[in-house]
Amino acid sequence: MADTIRVTVWNEFVHEKKHEAVQKVYPNGIHNVIAESLQKQPGLEVRTATLDQPEHGLTDEVLQATDVMVWWGHMAHDQVSDAVAQKVQKRVLEGMGFIALHSGHYSKPFRLLMGTACTVNWREVAEREILWVCHPGHPIAEGIDPCLVLEHTEMYGEPFGIPVPDEQVFISSFAGGEVFRSGNVWHRGAGKVFYFRPGHETYPIFYNESVMRVIANGVRYVRPTHPPIKDAMPNRKMGWWEEQASR
Amino acid sequence: MADTIRVTVWNEFVHEKKHEAVQKVYPNGIHNVIAESLQKQPGLEVRTATLDQPEHGLTDEVLQATDVMVWWGHMAHDQVSDAVAQKVQKRVLEGMGFIALHSGHYSKPFRLLMGTACTVNWREVAEREILWVCHPGHPIAEGIDPCLVLEHTEMYGEPFGIPVPDEQVFISSFAGGEVFRSGNVWHRGAGKVFYFRPGHETYPIFYNESVMRVIANGVRYVRPTHPPIKDAMPNRKMGWWEEQASR
Amino acid sequence: MADTIRVTVWNEFVHEKKHEAVQKVYPNGIHNVIAESLQKQPGLEVRTATLDQPEHGLTDEVLQATDVMVWWGHMAHDQVSDAVAQKVQKRVLEGMGFIALHSGHYSKPFRLLMGTACTVNWREVAEREILWVCHPGHPIAEGIDPCLVLEHTEMYGEPFGIPVPDEQVFISSFAGGEVFRSGNVWHRGAGKVFYFRPGHETYPIFYNESVMRVIANGVRYVRPTHPPIKDAMPNRKMGWWEEQASR
Amino acid sequence: MADTIRVTVWNEFVHEKKHEAVQKVYPNGIHNVIAESLQKQPGLEVRTATLDQPEHGLTDEVLQATDVMVWWGHMAHDQVSDAVAQKVQKRVLEGMGFIALHSGHYSKPFRLLMGTACTVNWREVAEREILWVCHPGHPIAEGIDPCLVLEHTEMYGEPFGIPVPDEQVFISSFAGGEVFRSGNVWHRGAGKVFYFRPGHETYPIFYNESVMRVIANGVRYVRPTHPPIKDAMPNRKMGWWEEQASR
Numbered sequence: 001m002a003d004t005i006r007v008t009v010w011n012e013f014v015h016e017k018k019h020e021a022v023q024k025v026y027p028n029g030i031h032n033v034i035a036e037s038l039q040k041q042p043g044l045e046v047r048t049a050t051l052d053q054p055e056h057g058l059t060d061e062v063l064q065a066t067d068v069m070v071w072w073g074h075m076a077h078d079q080v081s082d083a084v085a086q087k088v089q090k091r092v093l094e095g096m097g098f099i100a101l102h103s104g105h106y107s108k109p110f111r112l113l114m115g116t117a118c119t120v121n122w123r124e125v126a127e128r129e130i131l132w133v134c135h136p137g138h139p140i141a142e143g144i145d146p147c148l149v150l151e152h153t154e155m156y157g158e159p160f161g162i163p164v165p166d167e168q169v170f171i172s173s174f175a176g177g178e179v180f181r182s183g184n185v186w187h188r189g190a191g192k193v194f195y196f197r198p199g200h201e202t203y204p205i206f207y208n209e210s211v212m213r214v215i216a217n218g219v220r221y222v223r224p225t226h227p228p229i230k231d232a233m234p235n236r237k238m239g240w241w242e243e244q245a246s247r
Numbered sequence: 248m249a250d251t252i253r254v255t256v257w258n259e260f261v262h263e264k265k266h267e268a269v270q271k272v273y274p275n276g277i278h279n280v281i282a283e284s285l286q287k288q289p290g291l292e293v294r295t296a297t298l299d300q301p302e303h304g305l306t307d308e309v310l311q312a313t314d315v316m317v318w319w320g321h322m323a324h325d326q327v328s329d330a331v332a333q334k335v336q337k338r339v340l341e342g343m344g345f346i347a348l349h350s351g352h353y354s355k356p357f358r359l360l361m362g363t364a365c366t367v368n369w370r371e372v373a374e375r376e377i378l379w380v381c382h383p384g385h386p387i388a389e390g391i392d393p394c395l396v397l398e399h400t401e402m403y404g405e406p407f408g409i410p411v412p413d414e415q416v417f418i419s420s421f422a423g424g425e426v427f428r429s430g431n432v433w434h435r436g437a438g439k440v441f442y443f444r445p446g447h448e449t450y451p452i453f454y455n456e457s458v459m460r461v462i463a464n465g466v467r468y469v470r471p472t473h474p475p476i477k478d479a480m481p482n483r484k485m486g487w488w489e490e491q492a493s494r
Numbered sequence: 495m496a497d498t499i500r501v502t503v504w505n506e507f508v509h510e511k512k513h514e515a516v517q518k519v520y521p522n523g524i525h526n527v528i529a530e531s532l533q534k535q536p537g538l539e540v541r542t543a544t545l546d547q548p549e550h551g552l553t554d555e556v557l558q559a560t561d562v563m564v565w566w567g568h569m570a571h572d573q574v575s576d577a578v579a580q581k582v583q584k585r586v587l588e589g590m591g592f593i594a595l596h597s598g599h600y601s602k603p604f605r606l607l608m609g610t611a612c613t614v615n616w617r618e619v620a621e622r623e624i625l626w627v628c629h630p631g632h633p634i635a636e637g638i639d640p641c642l643v644l645e646h647t648e649m650y651g652e653p654f655g656i657p658v659p660d661e662q663v664f665i666s667s668f669a670g671g672e673v674f675r676s677g678n679v680w681h682r683g684a685g686k687v688f689y690f691r692p693g694h695e696t697y698p699i700f701y702n703e704s705v706m707r708v709i710a711n712g713v714r715y716v717r718p719t720h721p722p723i724k725d726a727m728p729n730r731k732m733g734w735w736e737e738q739a740s741r
Numbered sequence: 742m743a744d745t746i747r748v749t750v751w752n753e754f755v756h757e758k759k760h761e762a763v764q765k766v767y768p769n770g771i772h773n774v775i776a777e778s779l780q781k782q783p784g785l786e787v788r789t790a791t792l793d794q795p796e797h798g799l800t801d802e803v804l805q806a807t808d809v810m811v812w813w814g815h816m817a818h819d820q821v822s823d824a825v826a827q828k829v830q831k832r833v834l835e836g837m838g839f840i841a842l843h844s845g846h847y848s849k850p851f852r853l854l855m856g857t858a859c860t861v862n863w864r865e866v867a868e869r870e871i872l873w874v875c876h877p878g879h880p881i882a883e884g885i886d887p888c889l890v891l892e893h894t895e896m897y898g899e900p901f902g903i904p905v906p907d908e909q910v911f912i913s914s915f916a917g918g919e920v921f922r923s924g925n926v927w928h929r930g931a932g933k934v935f936y937f938r939p940g941h942e943t944y945p946i947f948y949n950e951s952v953m954r955v956i957a958n959g960v961r962y963v964r965p966t967h968p969p970i971k972d973a974m975p976n977r978k979m980g981w982w983e984e985q986a987s988r
Contacts, residue, residue: 070696089362090364095519113362115336116340116436117478119478119479120480121480122481122482122483123482123483123484123620124482128671130671131956132653132672132673133652133653134675135656135931137836137930137931137932137966138931139967142967143968146653156697157626158627159640160628161436161626163410163433163434163435164409164434164496167928171675172673177668178486178624178667179626179667181628181662181665187876188363190878191366210939218620225878225883227882229877229878231355231366232366233368234369236402236425237370238367239424239425249763342631353721360922377918377919377920379900379919380899380900380924381899381900383684384683384719384720384723386719386720393900403872405874405875405912406877411905411907412905415905418922420914426914428875428912434661436631437629437631439633444540472631472633472636473633473636562796577981578877584858587857609830609855609857609929611831611834611972612928613974615976616977617977618976649977656832657927657928658907658928670857671980672980681904691854699836725860725902726860727862728862729863729865730898731864733917
């Protein structure tokens with residue numbers, strides 16, 4: 001595989017245009033702040049796509065040219081077409097990495113990939129979150145040990161409606177007493193999915209260097225290491241091991 | 248919870264009406280053969296539902312009154328409405344048990360619950376399958392140890408496009424040399440999903456006592472033990488643990 | 495299987511005899527408080543065993559007559575003989591349920607069953623712990639939803655050196671900000687293991703009704719449903735499926 | 742981390758010295774055949790160690806200088822000292838990769854890491870094994886899709902007494918009809934464990950290029966990507982996140 005990792009940062013890009021408070025923090029949109037940070041990482045080639053573009057910016061060409069997709073959505077999950085959400089799911093099964101950020105827990109592609117409700121409890125009072133590393137040595141936690149502290153953030157609390165993660169990287173506590181599985185990895189088909197909780201539209205979370213370090217670690221961790229694995233349901237009339245054995 | 252387990256056996260009931268070969272084996276439909284067998288088990292209350300009924304026989308009333316759904320589909324997966332498939336998924340997340348049989352691997356509800364492609368390789372030459380117990384002592388394998396042999400069956404081969412099962416009960420080999428994860432359990436929300444491979448529309452698999460024993464074991468294993476857990480995304484403005492602690 | 499679940503509550507029973515502060519809370523030993531509570535549950539038959547008895551009270555007869563073992567150890571893990579620890583592990587693989595309480599995370603049988611370091615971070619300042627239910631509807635959490643609050647307890651913090659649990663029932667937060675996977679289930683052989691964090695020798699945790707409710711739920715959840723599965727490595731000279739098929 | 746992966750191939754090196762049939766196939770020992778093959782791979786630095794050396798060749802210096810250990814044992818598992826086996830386990834928890842080959846399923850380090858019996862069924866009649874790829878795109882299966890065929894080998898059959906693998910790479914069928922989970926990955930602490938079934942002392946399995954390709958893939962997959970994570974149980978009197986937050 002090539003050394004360059006092609007990243008597409010997707011943003012619904014809605015509240016940045018509607019709410020002044022969001023505009024102040026992310027005048028050019030959350031996607032551009034994330035993309036600019038990732039672009040500084042060696043070996044990453046980053047583009048962006050948004051809801052209002054044709055096919056939400058996720059044409060077949062873009063999807064095929066994406067190794068890792070980073071997804072932000074919040075108020076407009078329902079405006080993402082089922083067809084596009086299913087194409088994203090399909091690309092993950094082929095091998096594309098997928099990173100859902102914060103409210104992306106309720107996005108269509110993430111929910112399709114989990115098979116569960118993906119619901120959370122929440123509270124918005126700018127409280128402190130501590131993300132604890134549960135799996136020291138995990139590549140996604142590189143540079144973060146033992147924890148990452150965010151002084152002002154929205155709370156998400158358990159129960160988080162997900163299957164038990166295949167790899168548990170972070171668990172958070174909040175000042176109000178709640179907990180949340182905040183850094184989780186699952187294998188889905190030939191691809192990997194990483195959910196990372198931090199992020200918000202009015203708290204400047206994506207300017208935090210440690211948060212962006214984890215996202216960059218995540219991009220490297222979920223990148224595909226193989227050509228796309230195509231979906232198929234072959235009628236294997238004869239054993240192909242016989243062919244293989246006879247080579 | 249009540250002691251009676253309310254089972255709904257769902258069948259698309261299509262090839263029994265179209266193909267003479269299928270009619271010979273299952274003149275009243277696969278669902279009725281399965282239902283009659285399960286009805287003989289103590290503590291099970293069994294009904295059936297089919298594709299051609301209004302809402303495919305799966306009205307809200309039926310779904311709410313179902314503890315475990317057994318699903319057969321094969322040629323008509325696409326005729327199941329997305330709305331009904333999503334309701335079945337939602338009921339599983341609330342706690343309903345779900346058993347997908349054979350070609351049900353590619354049914355809409357099963358695929359929604361897995362989040363993956365659920366594809367298989369296949370061959371239809373009436374070959375022998377041996378289902379080996381991988382987890383001795385598992386309640387689903389009760390009475391089957393060490394294996395279950397089917398002399399004439401269709402082959403399904405790996406790769407089976409599923410997440411790694413939470414519990415691996417059976418793995419099959421076929422006379423042609425293939426293998427398949429043929430008895431698998433996953434937790435999804437408050438419900439459990441059991442996939443069981445045996446079954447076919449022209450081989451008389453559902454008249455096999457060992458096959459029906461596993462299905463009955465499965466019904467008992469995936470039954471809910473709690474009232475339905477309703478999906479919610481509460482704004483927890485104040486900590487409810489404070490309320491609780493103060494009781 | 496018989497309806498009665500035979501429980502053995504094991505306690506090293508050391509600090510109760512050495513430290514006045516512990517004697518005040520548990521004058522007859524932690525094991526007796528736990529056993530008396532469990533004895534009130536319908537269908538449980540409870541005995542106790544302690545370190546200072548011959549074979550630590552865990553003779554072959556006692557082990558064979560135990561369906562679920564509840565384990566408390568703290569200061570004397572090293573005094574448990576390797577032979578007894580290995581026998582307990584072996585019984586779990588045969589099907590016996592095993593519940594490790596609190597500092598039992600570092601007991602020999604639990605570490606043998608996990609294969610990992612089982613280390614934690616800790617602090618003893620009588621702070622508040624909230625155990626959140628992550629898996630609503632799980633039988634072990636029955637009656638506890640949405641959380642269990644302990645006002646004064648020792649802290650255990652992540653990283654907890656365990657394999658990712660097969661079932662994640664509780665995660666705790668502490669007043670000091672730490673988190674901990676505090677209610678975890680794993681399958682090991684034909685048996686199930688439940689780790690439950692609450693417990694302490696000077697805080698009166700085992701007099702808390704909710705704590706004891708979870709332990710009783712746990713006993714029922716990890717009970718075997720089958721006769722002991724004996725360890726073996728048979729030379730299967732001929733396929734026994736042939737025998738079976740010919741019956 | 743450095744780019745070079747330091748591999749230690751361990752062999753009990755017993756039957757090569759006792760049995761003429763084994764000598765013919767592996768005159769210098771199985772370890773040297775494996776090591777010579779791996780040595781040809783770019784980026785691997787390979788050494789060997791054997792049972793009869795002081796500390797079985799696994800001194801603290803060797804262990805600290807090993808990124809991935811490949812383990813072969815068969816007749817002399819019991820002659821490995823518990824102290825050395827525990828040191829190997831500890832190094833895996835720190836991050837060292839561990840690959841158990843064939844009869845290494847019953848080696849002390851592998852059993853310590855699994856926590857289970859690790860028993861199998863077996864038969865030795867030189868039958869055909871087909872290892873099917875269950876997880877297309879997995880780095881360990883690179884170059885092998887869809888299967889690897891060994892014409893003459895020993896059979897291992899389920900039930901294999903292991904915890905459900907975190908990643909299921911290969912499942913085998915045998916000419917006699919058995920199945921076996923033959924390529925399995927688990928996370929243990931900061932390290933990864935790969936079990937790979939092929940191998941035998943009189944069948945020339947380790948001269949097979951596809952087998953050696955998988956082992957080389959495995960070495961790269963389980964290599965550590967971080968400095969050793971040291972085992973500890975700190976009394977965290979004050980929250981260190983406070984320190985960190987104040988930096």
